[in-house]
Amino acid sequence: MSGAGLSARSWGTAPGGAEITLYTLKCGDVRASVMNYGGVLVGLWAPDRRGRVQDITLGYDEAAPYLSRATSAYFGALIGRCANRVARGQLTLDGQTHQLEVNNGPHSLHGGEAGFDQRLWTAEPDPGTDRPALRLRYVSPDGEGGYPGTLSVSVTYSLSADGLNLLYRAETDAPTVVNLTNHAYWNLSGDAARDVLGHEVRVNASDFTPIDDTLIPTGELRPVAGTAFDFRTPRVLGEALRAFADDSQLRFAGGYDHNFVLSGPAGNWKGAAEVYDPVSGRVLTVHTTEPGMQLYSGNFLDGSLIGKGGRRYARHWALCLETQHFPDSPHQPSFPSVRLDPGERFESHTRYGFSVR
Structure with a gap:
């Protein structure tokens, strides 16, 4: 073909x-x-x-x-x-x-x-x-x-x-x-040269869905203001993880593994996120019609997986930006229906x- x-x-x-x-x-x-x-x-x-x-x-x-x-x-x-x-x-x-x-x-x-x-x-x-x-x-x-x-x-x-x-x-x-x-x-360094802790992250969300200790949403929509989840202005990922190391939400997941409630009506085209690597200069933007986006900071990568070019993928070696409906929506009637x-x-x-x- x-x-x-x-x-x-x-x-x-x-x-x-x-x-x-x-x-x-x-x-x-x-x-x-x-x-x-x-x-x-x-x-x-x-x-x-x-x-x-x-x-x-x-x-x-x-x-x-x-x-x-x-x-x-x-x-x-x-x-x-x-x-x-x-x-x-x-x-x-x-x-x-x-x-x-x-x-x-x-x-x-x-x-x-x-x-x-x-x-x-x-x-x-x-x-x-x-x-x-x-x-x-x-x-x-x-x-x-x-x-x-x-x-x-x-x-x-x-x-x-x-x-x-x-x-x-x-x-x-x-x-x-x-x-x-x-x-x-995603790792904007190019060929996964280093971890993503130096990446700057912005997420267009005023609320997120907090989780319990088994990573299931509680059903609450919690404002991001004043929390580890406030990425409305760009924040260096590693600095956010260090500044809020004692946050129970981050401890539950070992970092970020949370759904953000994207600003704007569900089904409408909207800017969801931007990631910038100051070293390479690369910028990744995300637009979507989905109501949510899961930010995952590669918490479960532990160095045991050897990927492209023999590179060993350690913790925080990438981040995921999963556009989606909210987790566990079938059990949460207040969430957008799946x-x-x-x-x-x-x-x-x-x-x-x-x-x-």
Whole structure:
């Protein structure tokens, strides 16, 4: 498969023997690689202020480590059917309780034992755009992971010279829940040269959703003002972690692993976040139609995973900016609903922009 700015090559074998394909999208100096197993964003190459083009995501140089949750760490993966945590793995719809797969202590995380990140997607060029674009499709059968309804999902990656766009769509034949995101680990230093504690972070949110000691939201929307979660003006990530080291919310998660309530109406296009690396000059911006964004500061990276170029990924070696509906929404009636019914279409759009200063 090839086209303007889009190429493909074999990249290993999936469980069961199917071929894995790695697709590369290119536009100007920016390049993105995506594989059809897990819909993984394998790499994103962008220039620094000196024009050096380097990879700004964590991951691997081969497919095999992505095929196991023990080593994949969700690097760059598409997440579903319900991103983030669902308390006790229980979902109740129209009076019927469904038991989801429990894989994160007592809870279900990112779709259970084998969510969308561990599935083989079909892929094809998207002819509906004048930029390099790849459309991935997956049909999740009724009962997969414990979720009701057959869910048909498509995710389109499209690339421009200054950004990566993700368009998510889903339809169901029975009432279910849907919360889709991408789990890219960003490190703007280039080729993961150092940790991200020197990155400056801004988040367009006046509230966040505090968690309990098992990382489940309490249901409260708490103002960020005067707390460790006030990123309304840029704050150096490492300085924030040090200044609020005794904050119980940060202790629960070992750092940031929290959902921010983005300012602006849900469903409307909005600026969510900006990250700046003063050393390389790279700037990452996030815009989305989603109501929330999970900021994760790589707390569970412990140096045991050896990624691209033999780089050992230690704690805080990347951060994630997961646009989404709020965690545990099925149990929180005050949160934006993740329910999807037959005849409805789930649609979500997120853009990661790249620039320098």
